[in-house]
Amino acid sequence: LVPAAPASAAVHTLVHWHLVARRRDGRAVRRTLVIGAAKAVDGLVGHLARRTEHEFIVVGVCPVGEENPQSLAPVAARLGRQTPPRMTADSAPVLDAARRLGVDTVLVVPGPHLSGTRLRRLSWTLHGEGCRLVVVPGLTEVSGRRLNVFSVAGITMLNVTPPLRRGLAAALKSVTDRLGAALLIVLLAPVFAAVALAVRLDSPGPVLHRQTRVGRGGAPFTMLKFRTMVADAERLRRQLAARNEQDGRMFKIRRDPRITRAGRLLRRCSLDELPQLFNVLRGDMSLVGPRPPLPDEAARYDEVELRRLDVRPGLTGVWQVSGRSDLSWDETIALDLGYVDNWSPSVDLGVLMRTVRAVVTGAGAY
Structure with missing residues (x-):
């Protein structure tokens, strides 16, 4: 049973x-109609448009009320604000739009004008036509394994379980981190030696760069990296503050003048991060997790951004395999919070597999 789980x-x-690859190619998708208040429709359609791994292709919208949505999808039908006395007042326009657009799924965003009774009657009509009805509760970035539906006194309820933080899965992650780091240090010993020699011969200064970072719960620790910049890089950073290309708490310059010749190659191949395996071995970091911020960056975090520090920082993570420095600060935070809230062993395994591709392509590495 031990190898069965991984x-x-x-x-x-x-x-x-x-399946995600097929959906990005326009296959294995569902033609979808979205029903809800105009602002809710805009929010849902915009969110779906920014992602490509899901199955829904919005081909039309059905706003509730007179306000017009701003989404690019055409208005295929319209419902009144009040619950109509006859079912056909709702079902007829929705059914006509579904048939005309070849819709096989209807997404409904509940609101004050879409009561449970109204939704139930609409479901009768859609299911009679073999059309799927999906109610969108408004929760975002919560994995399906944390959700379960149950009924109490005829009322449908949605239970959201807390994220995994302790128990067998968390213990397995800790053990896997340390064993994996120890094994990689042994296997990559020749690479460590070659990189150290290259750094030493390229420019004056120490081989390793030690930097204070903020870890789990806000605890500071010393993070190790192969030096990729000139020896006085920290002093020069203050002079380059006006050239920061990031729009949030991080400091990044695509053509950073402080980076050495060897350092540019090491960053391109992510070899400068290898000494952090010793941080993983010590328990300061994990193999997978959000990147550890600098103390001055963490000091400016708001209460949402501070949630990044609920888990150990990682040697790699969703940020690294999704574009790295090419991402905006808001995109970085969204990815990190999605990981913090929905972590599981399978998520870590997926990130590690995608890390190989990210290292080979070098996308966003500078």
């Missing part, structure tokens, strides 16, 4: 990414 997680991950 094998099952690997198969699940491979199947998931195969």
Whole structure:
């Protein structure tokens, strides 16, 4: 049974990414009609448009009320604000739009004008036509495994379980981190030696760069990296503050003049991060997690951004495999919070598999 769990997680991950690839090519998708208040419709359609791994292609919208949505999808039908006395007042326009657009799924965003009774009657009509009805509760970035639906006194309720923080899964992550780091240090010993020699010969200064970073719960620790910048890089950073290309708490310059010749190659291949395996071995970091911020960056975090520090920072993470420095600050935070809230062993396995591709392509590495 011991190898069964990681094998099952690997198969699940491979199947998931195969399906995601098909959806990005426009296959394995559902033609979808969205019903709800204009602002709610705009929010949902915009969110779906920014992602490509899901199955829904919005081909029309049905606003409730007279306000017009701003989404690019055409208005295929319109419902009144009040619950009509006859079912056909709701079902007829929705059914006509679904048939005309070839819709097989209807997404409904509940609101003050879409009561439970109204939704139930609409479901009768859609299901009679073989059309799928999906109610969108408004929660975002919550994985399906944390949700379960139950009924109390005829009322449907949605239960959201807390994120995994302790128990067997958390213990397995800690053990896997340390064993994996120890194994990689042994296997990559020749690479460590070659990189150290290259750094030493390229420019004056120490081989390793030690930097204070903020870890889990706001605890500071010393993070190790192969030096990729000139020895007085920290002093020069203050002089380059006006050239920061990031729009949030991070400091990044695409053509940073402080980076050495060897350092540019090391960053391109992510070899400068290898000494952080010792941080993982010590328990300061994990193999997978959000990147650890600098103390001055963490000091400016708001209460939402501070949630990044609820888990150990990682050697790699969703940020690194999704574009790295090419991402905006808001995109970085959204990815990190999604990881913090929905972590599981299978998520870590998926990130590690995607890390190989990110290292090979070097996308966003500078």
